[in-house]
Amino acid sequence: xxxxxxxxxxxxxxxxxxxxxxxxxxxxxxxxxxxxxxxxxxxxxxxxxxxxxxxxxxxxxxxxxxxxxxxxxxxxxxxxxxxxxxxxxxxxxxxxxxxxxxxxxxxxxxxxxxxxxxxxx
Amino acid sequence: xxxxxxxxxxxxxxxxxxxxxxxxxxxxxxxxxxxxxxxxxxxxxxxxxxxxxxxxxxxxxxxxxxxxxxxxxxxxxxxxxxxxxxxxxxxxxxxxxxxxxxxxxxxxxxxxxxxxxxxxxxxxxxxxxxxxxxxxxxxxxxxxxxxxxxxxxxxxxxxxxxxxxxxxxxxxxxxxxxxxxxxxxxxxxxxxxxxxxxxxxxxxxxxxxxxxxxxxxxxxxxxxxxxxxxxxxxxxxxxxxxxxxx
Numbered sequence: 001x002x003x004x005x006x007x008x009x010x011x012x013x014x015x016x017x018x019x020x021x022x023x024x025x026x027x028x029x030x031x032x033x034x035x036x037x038x039x040x041x042x043x044x045x046x047x048x049x050x051x052x053x054x055x056x057x058x059x060x061x062x063x064x065x066x067x068x069x070x071x072x073x074x075x076x077x078x079x080x081x082x083x084x085x086x087x088x089x090x091x092x093x094x095x096x097x098x099x100x101x102x103x104x105x106x107x108x109x110x111x112x113x114x115x116x117x118x119x120x121x
Numbered sequence: 122x123x124x125x126x127x128x129x130x131x132x133x134x135x136x137x138x139x140x141x142x143x144x145x146x147x148x149x150x151x152x153x154x155x156x157x158x159x160x161x162x163x164x165x166x167x168x169x170x171x172x173x174x175x176x177x178x179x180x181x182x183x184x185x186x187x188x189x190x191x192x193x194x195x196x197x198x199x200x201x202x203x204x205x206x207x208x209x210x211x212x213x214x215x216x217x218x219x220x221x222x223x224x225x226x227x228x229x230x231x232x233x234x235x236x237x238x239x240x241x242x243x244x245x246x247x248x249x250x251x252x253x254x255x256x257x258x259x260x261x262x263x264x265x266x267x268x269x270x271x272x273x274x275x276x277x278x279x280x281x282x283x284x285x286x287x288x289x290x291x292x293x294x295x296x297x298x299x300x301x302x303x304x305x306x307x308x309x310x311x312x313x314x315x316x317x318x319x320x321x322x323x324x325x326x327x328x329x330x331x332x333x334x335x336x337x338x339x340x341x342x343x344x345x346x347x348x349x350x351x352x353x354x355x356x357x358x359x360x361x362x363x364x365x366x367x
Contacts, residue, residue, distance in 0.1 A: 042303040052263075059264045102303070108262075109300025112293075115263045116137065120128050 044073050045103025053114025144297045147242050178338045186350045193347045201339045254290035
């Protein structure tokens with residue numbers, strides 16, 4: 001709460017200074033953080049696909065499971081960043097929404113694979 | 122109709138798993154081949170110099186508010202001066218079309234090599250799948266799709282009463298094609314040639330880099346309004362300390 005208030009007051013008086021504050025992100029580190037997010041999501045969507053297949057999810061429940069896995073990923077990433085998202089990324093949307101649907105195809109592939117191997121063997 | 126077809130175990134062993142393994146191996150092979158075939162392009166000195174100038178100008182733009190007004194203006198004049206400024210080359214020189222023509226053979230060859238290295242394995246694998254693995258049910262996808270997908274997913278199977286979830290091996294090939302991209306990005310690192318969209322962006326972005334960016338950087342530098350941050354540092358420090366204390 002205090003952090004937000006402080007930021008808004010300084011941004012009212014000195015817009016360029018606030019811009020300076022926000023722009024001083026090391027681009028390479030930011031990019032490497034984004035890659036970490038991407039890898040985590042891909043890996044977890046593959047694992048989630050295998051789990052969904054083994055448990056025999058059918059149809060809509062599987063898609064719901066995918067969203068559940070993605071939400072758990074987002075929560076885990078936020079917890080890893082100790083919830084001070086602004087010191088690692090430039091906005092909340094990066095952690096929460098970026099690459100949400102990127103892992104969908106891998107999830108479906110491994111879901112189909114595991115489901116077939118286990119249940120229609 | 123929810124009857125469960127009982128599918129032969131041999132299909133699992135001899136269709137699904139080999140197809141997946143083959144696609145993974147082909148992807149890995151293509152990665153190494155493209156790495157080996159990448160022509161060791163000696164970077165042109167002029168282009169590298171221009172790139173570095175652009176980076177310097179960009180840094181100046183980004184950190185403009187940390188230096189006094191006079192030194193910022195001096196630096197800006199160094200870059201965008203009409204006669205000998207580093208960024209002001211576009212109008213007079215015929216360097217731009219020349220740069221494009223020069224980079225064209227190399228870049229065109231690279232693009233063609235990458236295109237071929239993507240298309241040929243895909244085509245070959247598709248033909249192989251069609252030849253060997255057609256005419257039977259290969260897998261069951263765990264979620265239901267409408268009847269419209271039937272013709273797309275079930276082309277070898279000529280029975281119309283079979284549930285749409287039971288698909289032919291062609292659709293297993295396509296599913297693998299899209300789904301293994303994530304796996305490749307994990308095992309091969311970032312620079313793998315399997316992502317079409319990334320490749321297109323890379324190719325189209327690099328061709329224009331030396332020529333148009335100079336003018337763009339100059340415009341950007343001219344636009345910057347300098348506001349020296351030093352006089353206000355004390356107030357900013359006070360604000361930050363307040364935040365920390367409260």
